[in-house]
Each structure stands twice: as structure tokens, then as C-alpha cells.
Amino acid sequence: ETGVTQTPRHLVMGMTNKKSLKCEQHLGHNAMYWYKQSAKKPLELMFVYSLEERVENNSVPSRFSPECPNSSHLFLHLHTLQPEDSALYLCASSEVPGMTNYGYTFGSGTRLTVV
Amino acid sequence: AQKITQTQPGMFVQEKEAVTLDCTYDTSDQSYGLFWYKQPSSGEMIFLIYQGSYDEQNATEGRYSLNFQKARKSANLVISASQLGDSAMYFCAMREPYSGAGSYQLTFGKGTKLSVIP
Numbered sequence: 001e002t003g004v005t006q007t008p009r010h011l012v013m014g015m016t017n018k019k020s021l022k023c024e025q026h027l028g029h030n031a032m033y034w035y036k037q038s039a040k041k042p043l044e045l046m047f048v049y050s051l052e053e054r055v056e057n058n059s060v061p062s063r064f065s066p067e068c069p070n071s072s073h074l075f076l077h078l079h080t081l082q083p084e085d086s087a088l089y090l091c092a093s094s095e096v097p098g099m100t101n102y103g104y105t106f107g108s109g110t111r112l113t114v115v
Numbered sequence: 116a117q118k119i120t121q122t123q124p125g126m127f128v129q130e131k132e133a134v135t136l137d138c139t140y141d142t143s144d145q146s147y148g149l150f151w152y153k154q155p156s157s158g159e160m161i162f163l164i165y166q167g168s169y170d171e172q173n174a175t176e177g178r179y180s181l182n183f184q185k186a187r188k189s190a191n192l193v194i195s196a197s198q199l200g201d202s203a204m205y206f207c208a209m210r211e212p213y214s215g216a217g218s219y220q221l222t223f224g225k226g227t228k229l230s231v232i233p
Binding site: 030031033040041042043045048049050055056088090092094103104105106107108109111 | 119148150152157158159160161162165206208210218219220221222223224225226
């Protein structure tokens, strides 16, 4: 399997639930990212992992908890979310600039609805 | 801080016609990269074209070309011979200079929704 794969594609969860989003890449990239895409807003960078270490956390509420167990997998653990957290969550990966100029490779996203 | 502005929330184009999607950027860096991505209704962000700040020639990829005007800080996407499958959201993005940390950030604009009319 190639590219970046995100599961599930769709998720509906209650505010008291705990769920996890999964992202997997088999491109040999060394950095992975979580973005949130809400309606009519620019993509918001949430977390960045480089070589399995978190290098960026853009003031994301603690109800979102990332995990990067290895360079191919990235998770976003969700608990006690709010309705305003409903959005498309996109995972991306990249290799060191200079190797290619293609920026990120994105997954298809998980469309999350919090009820 | 970097900023990307896409002033066209929505655009319509007749099939087989050319269309230009606008993008302006603001940065104090000398080295940067500019990207365009396409996002169909399925959600996936698809890379279209890249322009480096030091590239002297405008980038082209098939029916896509990037009209790069560095002094004006604009990086407009031109799609020639529009097809029905081009209907999607289009995002302009800028890459910050690489810091050596193994990762880098892309800053995205709000996007333009392109609708191709048969």
C-alpha cells in the first residue's frame, strides 16, 4: 500500500466518548502532521512529529492527544470533545526538503462529527 | 509571520476554457516555496504544482501553470482547458525556510471553490 492512509474515513462520536484517529504512511517520510480543517477556515496545523518526536504543538486543547509510535504511524486520541471540534482531520507526511519539492503528501482525512 | 491570501471564495469557468486562481503571499524570508493543492469533495489534498522562490521560470505541470510574480508577491494558478473533474477546492500554500529540524510548516490560504460548467 502506498501513500498516506487515514482511518476511519467518517466518525460520529458523543461528547463523552473516547476514540482514536489513525494515520499510516509507507513513503519513508520522516515527518508527520495533523491538520484540522473547519468550514470556511484555513487549515490549522495541530501537531508535528519529526523522527517520532513532537516538534510542534500549536496550542491545541488537551482533549486532543497525539501519539507517534514509529515513523510510519501517527494517532490522534480524542476524548470529551465539543461540537465545535467537528471538522475534517487531515494527516500528512513529508521528507526532508531538498529531496523533493512536493511539500506534504496528504491522506484522505477523517470527517469527525461530535454530537 | 507568513500569510497567504486567496481573495476568490468561488469561481465559475466554462468547460474547455482557461481560469486563473489568485494567490498573494506575505513573507520576509528570501527562501520559500509555493504550492497549489486541489481538494475534491472526497477530502484528499492533491499536490498540483510547486514554485521555488529562486526559480526563474514559471512552473508548469501539464494543464497547470503557476504565474509567479515575485515583486508583487503573487503566485496565481492557471488551469488551461478546464475539465468537469477540475471542480474542487484549490488551496495555495507557502513553505517556510527549512530549519533543519526534519520538518517544516506549510501555511495555507482559505481556498477557492472552482466550479466547471458543462
